[in-house]
Amino acid sequence: MPISRRLFATGTLAAALPLSACSGGSPSGPTGGASTGTAGFPVTVPTAFGDVTVPAAPRRVVALGWGDAETALALGVQPVGASDWLAFGGEGVGPWATGLYDTAPEVIGTLEPSYEAVAALRPDLVLDVKSSGDRDRHDTLSAIAPTIGIPTGGEDYLTTPQQQVTAIAAALGRSELGQELLQRNDDAFAAAAAAHPGWEGATFTAASRTTRGWGAYVEGSERVGFAERLGFVQNPAIAALPVGESGFSVPISAEQLEVVDADVVVVFPIGVPAGDVTADPVFRAVPAVAAGRSLVLDRDVASAYALSSVLSTRWALERVVPLLEGLGDLP
Template sequence: MRRTLLRAAAAATALATAVSMAACSSDDDSAGGRSADSAATSNGEFPTSVDTKFGEITIDEAPQRVVALGWGDAEIALDLGVQPVGARDWLGFGEDNDGISPFNDDSYDESPEILDTEEVEYEKIASLNPDLILDVRSAGDEDTYETLSDIATTVSVPEGSESFTTTWEDQVSMISTALGLPETGDELIGEVNGRIDEAREANPDWSDKTASVVTQFGDGWGAYVAGDARMDLVTALGFQENSEVADMAEDNFYVDLSEENIDVTDSDVVIGFPIGSDTTEFEESSGWNRIGAVKDGRGIVADEELTSAFSLGTPDAMLYAIDELQPQLEEATS
């Protein structure tokens, strides 16, 4: 498994949810236009069981054809040496890139089927003849789970998870366990946490500072709170969440705001980015410039690559995001 972090830039557009997952080699032709089963590069341990919102799921033997539908599921599968036969490209990395982010330098031997992001294409998924479906960071909808389970063994969200709030650590742990590779999953988690610890220990003063993560979509504004990968990374680095924003969340990971009340996000440091618009326009917008931290030079506008990494929240993406954010956070809090 290659773990070198790709630094190349990519034009990622609107942020969103899941991608796809992987499988092992076979001599048989695959369905849905795929010419061969995907290859797994690691030997898994089976049978194995995964605890989910819908009970304990047992996988008796190494899956040969895995489809991943959860946000970042495919990238994690690739990190584990397993290649998808079907994938969702929620962040718009493109079919030419097999839906893979520029932060992951693992690749497919054969391109996956790229699946629609707006609805679950049950018939197309079934045509891929999967024997395991991953939907680990997702809405966790029971009807969707039951329909997918009629197609193949499905690993959905963890118990207690709300819509798209599966933590990256749970996601890696569940996927690696489902693939019979729990020790490899632990290594991935350890690598990311080691990098987080390194950045936090180099900046102990961050623990006394607050932070907000702000976005603009069209004319609307909003802020992410705990339970979202973006805010969770910032707090993991040592920052405290803006309590006033957190109190507005109402068991969600996102707070709707307007230009009139965007200044509620004012913190020791504010990280912002636009969804579906130009970063220059965002940086010059009246809403962004209403925030006190921005006026004082303590605002960070994430570029497209950092926004994508910040939003994807997979191990490779997080490593990239930390490397990019750390010097900017140090400057903003100096």
């Protein structure tokens, strides 16, 4: 995995934000509790590393991939170990998943997890679905327990929410519930888009501002996909730029910042205060910004948007739509 992608996917986002697996969750949780039955097992899940067989309903799950733990929680399964990619602290999840653990998981490292710590948790399933796709990492984890890695044909950290939910739901024996969760989100996006016909075809830039400077997300990134599901289209000026090593973003110099101009500009501050963005005179001179058609997302909304788990996406949608509405009519 290129070093730049690793830094972008983990370190910079973290900087921006700075034992009961498969036990029943709270009845008020997203699934109303988890079954401990073994119906439907064994199951076989295709991955980029070959088919993986899960012999029985997992009872001790370790979730290491980006958003994998929240996906398991959405399906009613509480991991005993999990990686906290966005440095939330505590249980390692955002506010959209608060209260879904009965017992906090042991927090495991992200880019370089302690395999000893994983093994000590005696898992019967490891989730590493939205991850680096590193073969050595996968083989080491697979020696501990059946490991669900990136999907067939997948790329590092570019596992889509649909692929993530589908794979994890299959491994947990909850495929039907997984599809229900995805459909609920699809329906929510469709309803929001239908309620705002003025967004259809409007151009959209998802920009980033880090300690290293400016950038923008491109087609295939979930930040752009989120807006497209609401009817927006990617800023064609951004689409024309060469994609950086990350695979989902392009660097932008301060001198060319006007390229972010679109009907709507949304900025993700990463490792810098939002005030540094709004006070930047070059940013303020961008026509859309000067016209009041820009958003600089706060920590929680940016985190939810970036994580793109089945839980955080819906939470972000409920907050981003009113923010977009507040921009008024688009050109």
